Amino acid sequence: DADVTQTPRNRITKTGKRIMLECSQTKGHDRMYWYRQDPGLGLRLIYYSFDVKDINKGEISDGYSVSRQAQAKFSLSLESAIPNQTALYFCATSDLLILYFGPGTRLLVL
Amino acid sequence: AQSVTQPDIHITVSEGASLELRCNYSYGATPYLFWYVQSPGQGLQLLLKYFSGDTLVQGIKGFEAEFKRSQSSFNLRKPSVHWSDAAEYFCAVGARGNEKLTFGTGTRLTIIP
Numbered sequence: 001d002a003d004v005t006q007t008p009r010n011r012i013t014k015t016g017k018r019i020m021l022e023c024s025q026t027k028g029h030d031r032m033y034w035y036r037q038d039p040g041l042g043l044r045l046i047y048y049s050f051d052v053k054d055i056n057k058g059e060i061s062d063g064y065s066v067s068r069q070a071q072a073k074f075s076l077s078l079e080s081a082i083p084n085q086t087a088l089y090f091c092a093t094s095d096l097l098i099l100y101f102g103p104g105t106r107l108l109v110l
Numbered sequence: 111a112q113s114v115t116q117p118d119i120h121i122t123v124s125e126g127a128s129l130e131l132r133c134n135y136s137y138g139a140t141p142y143l144f145w146y147v148q149s150p151g152q153g154l155q156l157l158l159k160y161f162s163g164d165t166l167v168q169g170i171k172g173f174e175a176e177f178k179r180s181q182s183s184f185n186l187r188k189p190s191v192h193w194s195d196a197a198e199y200f201c202a203v204g205a206r207g208n209e210k211l212t213f214g215t216g217t218r219l220t221i222i223p
Binding site: 004033035050090092094098099101103 | 156
């Protein structure tokens, strides 16, 4: 079984809808991250959490929110989706700065 | 602020030929450097890392990278590429006490027969 799982793997939604992307990990790491990947822009950090009570904004947090429900779970929400949030979203955990990525969620906002 | 530059957006190499992917970083302190690979439709996987010590580091799948402080570079090399190496490669920088990696924009590698 995969160490970092993401659901859903693919999602199509409409402008203005609320959507949640979920991430679970079995690696036992405290640190979890949400990245967004866009062609030509690489990976950009949206939010990160160093433990259940510690949530921090990354470089592109506007329009997103997160919830760390447990050590193993870290969810990303788009409160009101817009087309420029169409992207590939990755969850990751880390141990000693080494990132372990989930398979990604491909999101299309129409 | 830390930054990473991968100047080559797309590289095409013949199978069996050697490969070098460039990475330049900007960071005020001693950097921790990484190369990740993303195969089509997959997440990212760590190829290799440099924290300290020997500046030539070996990774998985026959890849190596050399840290050159004077040039602020961490280029990835492979002596002979295989068709399965076709993927996108990302360089990243971080540091002890700053556990947020900054990624480059990636280099897409195409292998031709």
